Amino acid sequence: MMRRSMKQGTSLILAAILALGLLAACSKSEESKPSAQPSASSQSPSATASGETAPNPDAAAWQLDTSPVDLTWFVGASWYGRTWGDSLNSKYITEKTGVNVKIEVPSGDANEQATLMMTSGKLPDLISMGSWETAVKKLWEGDHVYALNELAEQYDPYFFKVAGDGTLKWYRQENGNTYGVPNDSYSPNLMHETGMTAANQTFLVRKDLYEEMGRPDLTTREGFLNALQLLKDQYSQYKGQPMSPFFAQGNVPYGMTEYLQNLLAVPYEKDGKVYDRFTDPDYVAWLKTFRTAYERGLINVDFLVDSDTQVEEKTNNARYFMMIREWTGMTAVNPMLAASANPESYYIAVDGPQNSNGDSAKLFPGNMDGWMVTMISKSTKHPERAIRFLTYLASEEGQRDLFLGKEGETWETKDGKPQLKPDMAQLLETDIEKLEKEYGIMDTYWMMRNPVIVNQWRPEKAPVIKQMEDFANAQADIDSGIYKNLDPLGDSEVAVSWSRISQNWEETLPELITAKDEAAFDKIFESYLTRRDNYGFDQVMAYRQAELDARKAKMSE
Amino acid sequence: MSQHRSGQMKAFFRQWQVQSMVIPGIVWMFVFCYIPMFWLIIAFMDYSIAKPMLQSPLVGLKHFEDFAADDRFWRSIRNTLGMSAIKLALGFPIPILFALLLNEIRSLRFKRAVQTISYLPHFIAWTIFGGILLNWLGEGGVMNQLMMALGIQDREILYNSDPQYFWWIVYFSDVLKETGWSAIIYIAAIAGIDPALYEAAELDGANRWQRMWHITIQCIRPTIAILFILAVSGMLGSNFEQIFMLKNNMNMRMAESLDLYIYNMGLVSGRHSFSTAVLFARSVVALGLLLLANYTSKKLSGESIF
Numbered sequence: 001m002m003r004r005s006m007k008q009g010t011s012l013i014l015a016a017i018l019a020l021g022l023l024a025a026c027s028k029s030e031e032s033k034p035s036a037q038p039s040a041s042s043q044s045p046s047a048t049a050s051g052e053t054a055p056n057p058d059a060a061a062w063q064l065d066t067s068p069v070d071l072t073w074f075v076g077a078s079w080y081g082r083t084w085g086d087s088l089n090s091k092y093i094t095e096k097t098g099v100n101v102k103i104e105v106p107s108g109d110a111n112e113q114a115t116l117m118m119t120s121g122k123l124p125d126l127i128s129m130g131s132w133e134t135a136v137k138k139l140w141e142g143d144h145v146y147a148l149n150e151l152a153e154q155y156d157p158y159f160f161k162v163a164g165d166g167t168l169k170w171y172r173q174e175n176g177n178t179y180g181v182p183n184d185s186y187s188p189n190l191m192h193e194t195g196m197t198a199a200n201q202t203f204l205v206r207k208d209l210y211e212e213m214g215r216p217d218l219t220t221r222e223g224f225l226n227a228l229q230l231l232k233d234q235y236s237q238y239k240g241q242p243m244s245p246f247f248a249q250g251n252v253p254y255g256m257t258e259y260l261q262n263l264l265a266v267p268y269e270k271d272g273k274v275y276d277r278f279t280d281p282d283y284v285a286w287l288k289t290f291r292t293a294y295e296r297g298l299i300n301v302d303f304l305v306d307s308d309t310q311v312e313e314k315t316n317n318a319r320y321f322m323m324i325r326e327w328t329g330m331t332a333v334n335p336m337l338a339a340s341a342n343p344e345s346y347y348i349a350v351d352g353p354q355n356s357n358g359d360s361a362k363l364f365p366g367n368m369d370g371w372m373v374t375m376i377s378k379s380t381k382h383p384e385r386a387i388r389f390l391t392y393l394a395s396e397e398g399q400r401d402l403f404l405g406k407e408g409e410t411w412e413t414k415d416g417k418p419q420l421k422p423d424m425a426q427l428l429e430t431d432i433e434k435l436e437k438e439y440g441i442m443d444t445y446w447m448m449r450n451p452v453i454v455n456q457w458r459p460e461k462a463p464v465i466k467q468m469e470d471f472a473n474a475q476a477d478i479d480s481g482i483y484k485n486l487d488p489l490g491d492s493e494v495a496v497s498w499s500r501i502s503q504n505w506e507e508t509l510p511e512l513i514t515a516k517d518e519a520a521f522d523k524i525f526e527s528y529l530t531r532r533d534n535y536g537f538d539q540v541m542a543y544r545q546a547e548l549d550a551r552k553a554k555m556s557e
Numbered sequence: 558m559s560q561h562r563s564g565q566m567k568a569f570f571r572q573w574q575v576q577s578m579v580i581p582g583i584v585w586m587f588v589f590c591y592i593p594m595f596w597l598i599i600a601f602m603d604y605s606i607a608k609p610m611l612q613s614p615l616v617g618l619k620h621f622e623d624f625a626a627d628d629r630f631w632r633s634i635r636n637t638l639g640m641s642a643i644k645l646a647l648g649f650p651i652p653i654l655f656a657l658l659l660n661e662i663r664s665l666r667f668k669r670a671v672q673t674i675s676y677l678p679h680f681i682a683w684t685i686f687g688g689i690l691l692n693w694l695g696e697g698g699v700m701n702q703l704m705m706a707l708g709i710q711d712r713e714i715l716y717n718s719d720p721q722y723f724w725w726i727v728y729f730s731d732v733l734k735e736t737g738w739s740a741i742i743y744i745a746a747i748a749g750i751d752p753a754l755y756e757a758a759e760l761d762g763a764n765r766w767q768r769m770w771h772i773t774i775q776c777i778r779p780t781i782a783i784l785f786i787l788a789v790s791g792m793l794g795s796n797f798e799q800i801f802m803l804k805n806n807m808n809m810r811m812a813e814s815l816d817l818y819i820y821n822m823g824l825v826s827g828r829h830s831f832s833t834a835v836l837f838a839r840s841v842v843a844l845g846l847l848l849l850a851n852y853t854s855k856k857l858s859g860e861s862i863f
Binding site: 252301503507509514 | 692713
């Protein structure tokens, strides 16, 4: 007990020291701010007539008024460390639009801070919060923020053009109003158009081994086992260490469940009814294949027990043969492996396990919810400037300004396409901190980032990364975003049922894979299904169905 | 009596600089141990994080009934008691033995060196120590190499994937990390023994074993008793960081201690009231254990905390 409290005491002191250090660092950077309030906007008075003309739905309205105005912007992420007014780009945008932003971040939990602000009744002009945060709902229901559609009709109908119809509908509430615009949101239509889907699920193999083995077929269960056998017989060692034949990211609940089910193209619904993906015959058959592989000593259970560090070590040494793994997690390793002594030992995306029909994988794309939603609070004194500023930021012009910066300084047009200047591209690879602090371009101000627009301006990725990305894009099931996160969350009864079921599954799956024979497998699986029913699986399915129906109704509006 | 007390008060005020050093500790304890006790009331509510604290509906003993009906709760009790029993029976004497042995070393320099090295692991955070340990226990780790070199096993074993090893991994890693640190308090107690006792015993012809048994152990008995009472009352607790680092889906069956269960229910599943109820029940039982151990110790050895 004494030891315990002493430990806690020490850590407390350390935490305090750390916090002080951070504070010191913060205040320091604040002090060193080169008084950057641009005395601008006087430069472009010609653009506006002060008289409010009727709003034009085909042109951005921010040009009507570019007199200086201050807007506070709450960004609900305590780690967000960027300021407005220091970087080249923020100065440029302030100069252009007259809007000077003051960024505020929560000192602790964003949700708590927002709740606190609501009780005090003093809200910043603009608010960006994680779309899943409970405070967002409270802001909407408590009438703390403007309905964006109403503001837009009044001051800047151009908003409807740039905000994207799908997104507006997605966040439309029952009263017909939309209170927030999301960033990083992917609507199916745009994904169809651009082919960029934000899908990141891939099945990866080590290129040199895969090719030496004669590109074995990994899509069928027999092929899968044969390839593993071949690996065991001929390539069980690499650089004096044992190879790990298989890895699944995120362990049981992700890699071996939802992710594997996506590879097998297990449907989410059948004939309008949500489908129980766990009992899908193809999925169960593949789990049995993994059991067989384990029984024959072709795979180990290291992928179920390894810590992150162990996984990282094995990855960096190219000791995995195949991986159920998101390509986004390989962007650092793959170029490193390609530049190593064995330049062919990097990973490529190939067709992995498939269902018995041989359907190609159906991977999750990005979804409509996006990351954060941005709102305009009713405390603001300048609702018209706020909505115009948001419209500007959401428009292609604003996206380009925010992402690329000022033409000629940070980017130029090459072959009719905007492109980062070479020194900026260099900085992006070597010193992102400097790029964001001094220039404020790329992903510095992501609050309104629309990936479908900005991704086209990202510098070309290295071929070893692009291969994986393209593969994932090709297999993305663009319309499946609607199925994401259908499960009940929180502490309601049905959510408790679901968390008991899924936590029990995490323990059951390892037992299935290490079961001594097929009969034992069946028995363990049966008993899991019984437990699942006892925990209230029926309610979970009912919840999913209701949730799905509600989403569909929203989409079809 | 009253004279004695006023003498104590005088002594207390004379040492005010020294005494005041305890104030931060008291404040800390008040803020982190006493104030939170009030919020145990959410164990009897359906507390929702979205609502103000005291506006949640009262539900009586619902959460207590719920966890009593959960087989996973009883499994976590079994695991906690199992791991604590091993620690208590096989782990508790080790620092005492270590301190006694250290005390017999003649070379002061060697003694200091051993002592310092032995308590260093204590200062490594579990997150790091656990990571090192996992590597040792992994396929290519020291443990497998050693066992294979000795011919005890012929192929690699993933020690951390087999539930039956888990309690022992917890026990050995705890001994490895904490023995030196836990021994400090005994070493301090031994250092406080009057050397005249040893000299007298030596003159009477007592050998080293007799001196150790009749003098050293008898003199540190109160320390042992107090630490034992505390250890017993802590039986329903476990080293959360340690288990959190070492657990995985495969050994969860034997690894989920009560602490981990509370964490999984409260923070992972968001059942705040439920986990508070479990915590509450645990604290009550821990208090009972403390009183029991204290009473027993008082009867048997005359040593007690209060």
